Amino acid sequence: MNSQDCIFCKIINKEISAKIIKENNTVIVIEDIFPKAPVHYLVIPKKHIVNLSTITSLDKELVWHMIEIIKELANDLPDPKAFNTLSNNGKEAGQSVFHMHWHFISGRNIVEGEF
Ligand code: AMP
Numbered sequence: 001m002n003s004q005d006c007i008f009c010k011i012i013n014k015e016i017s018a019k020i021i022k023e024n025n026t027v028i029v030i031e032d033i034f035p036k037a038p039v040h041y042l043v044i045p046k047k048h049i050v051n052l053s054t055i056t057s058l059d060k061e062l063v064w065h066m067i068e069i070i071k072e073l074a075n076d077l078p079d080p081k082a083f084n085t086l087s088n089n090g091k092e093a094g095q096s097v098f099h100m101h102w103h104f105i106s107g108r109n110i111v112e113g114e115f
C-alpha cells in the first residue's frame, strides 16, 4: 500500500475526519475508532512509515517526537497516570493499518486481560 491509499495519511491530510487529541508538525494523535479501553489513542507520525521494521536512523528525531507526545498524554491522565503503549508490526501480529503507530491505552489492564 502506498501513502495515497493509506487511511492514516488521509486523516493527516484532513481528507477524512477523526477525533484529534493532539497535533504538531511531526505527529498526530487521534482517538481509535473502535476503542478497546477507556482511553485508546493512536500516536501516528505524519511521515508515512510502514512499521517499526522499516524505520531507519534517519527518523531518530521523529521517534523522539512520538515519545514526547506520549509523555504529554501520560501527564494529562488522572492519577496514577498508568498506561500502555503497543505497536503491532506485521499482519500476523495484528497490524491492520500499514502506517506506523503506537496505541496509547489507559484505564484497562491489557496485560492480565486480553487486548
Ligand atoms: P493496528 O491493527 O495495530 O494496525 O491498529 C489500527 C487501529 O486503527 C485499529 O485499532 C483501528 O480500530 C484503528 N482505526 C482504523 N481506522 C480508523 C479511523 N478511520 N479512525 C480512527 N481509528 C481507526
Ligand code: ZN
Pocket (backbone or CB within 6 Å): 003, 006, 007, 008, 009, 010, 047, 048, 049, 098, 099
Ligand atoms: Zn500513511
